[in-house]
Amino acid sequence: MSKHAGEVANPFTDPATPEPAPLTPEDIALRLILAALFGIAAALAYFLTQRKTRAQAASFVATMVLLAILLGMVSMVIGTNIARAFALVGALSIVRFRTVVEDTRDTAFVIFAVVVGMAAGAGAYLVAAVGIPIVGLVAWLLAYWGRSGEKALAPAPTRPATTVIVRVGIGVDPTEALTTTFAKHAEGVELNSAVTVRQGTALDLTYTLRLREGAAPLTLVGDLNRTEGVQGVEWKAESKRD
Numbered sequence: 001m002s003k004h005a006g007e008v009a010n011p012f013t014d015p016a017t018p019e020p021a022p023l024t025p026e027d028i029a030l031r032l033i034l035a036a037l038f039g040i041a042a043a044l045a046y047f048l049t050q051r052k053t054r055a056q057a058a059s060f061v062a063t064m065v066l067l068a069i070l071l072g073m074v075s076m077v078i079g080t081n082i083a084r085a086f087a088l089v090g091a092l093s094i095v096r097f098r099t100v101v102e103d104t105r106d107t108a109f110v111i112f113a114v115v116v117g118m119a120a121g122a123g124a125y126l127v128a129a130v131g132i133p134i135v136g137l138v139a140w141l142l143a144y145w146g147r148s149g150e151k152a153l154a155p156a157p158t159r160p161a162t163t164v165i166v167r168v169g170i171g172v173d174p175t176e177a178l179t180t181t182f183a184k185h186a187e188g189v190e191l192n193s194a195v196t197v198r199q200g201t202a203l204d205l206t207y208t209l210r211l212r213e214g215a216a217p218l219t220l221v222g223d224l225n226r227t228e229g230v231q232g233v234e235w236k237a238e239s240k241r242d
Contacts, residue, residue: 023076032072035120038128039068042116045136046109049143064109068117075121105139162186162217164224165234166205167197172229178205181227185220186211202231 023031043061050057078084112135119128168174182189186209193206211217217235224233 028076031076031120031123032069034125034128035068035072035117036065038116038120038132039065039113041132042068042109042112042135045112045132045139046106049136049139050103050105050109051143051147060106060109064113067110067113068120071114071117072121075118109139161188161208161210163192163236164207164209164220165236166207166224166230167232167234168203168205168229169231170196170201170203174227174229177227177229178224181220181223182207182209185215185223 043064046064047054047057047061116128116132119125119131166174166178179189189207189209191205192208193204195204195206196202197204211220221233221235224230
């Protein structure tokens with residue numbers, strides 16, 4: 001029975017739906033080799049744009065390459081047969097993937113591998129050949145932009161805190177002289193404690209501070225020791241405080 005003009009064929013029920021010419025072994029081999037090469041190119045783009053070591057990226061890179069080859073095979077199996085496509089979806093729905101993708105960008109690269117593999121399997125080599133460098137370039141630009149943003153938001157490095165103990169005689173107020181000396185060599189100066197010593201004849205003042213860039217501890221100690229009313233100065237090694 002002939003089809004009416006303009007009637008659309010049903011690919012699920014119509015036996016007259018045209019099938020593509022069968023692929024030769026050479027065609028299959030060519031498509032799978034190109035799928036592997038495209039997968040390697042996509043994996044290389046991932047490795048070069050994402051800041052991960054070879055050990056960290058090895059498993060994901062291998063997955064991308066194998067995925068491209070497998071999707072190339074899937075494309076050839078399905079061809080133009082929609083029924084096969086739905087059957088394949090049903091078969092794959094049995095498989096459960098429980099691996100959590102920590103970086104959402106990894107998901108994009110998985111889809112990248114899927115697309116280039118399907119393009120190779122379908123014979124759309126030009127789509128993959130043009131798409132790979134474009135996607136790789138965009139991924140590199142986005143990675144560069146992300147690193148620039150991280151550097152801009154990174155807090156300025158601070159020097160470790162230093163403890164200085166200054167001993168002054170009771171009745172002497174060296175505050176003004178000490179403040180001038182500290183301002184010359186340090187920043188963030190804080191008086192943490194004041195303790196009487198030598199049976200109440202002297203006072204130990206404990207300061208926490210951060211040496212300025214290029215300031216030398218011995219120079220600070222020397223200047224403090226020459227301050228009138230100061231009997232002694234003790235400088236302690238830098239602590240690990242932020």
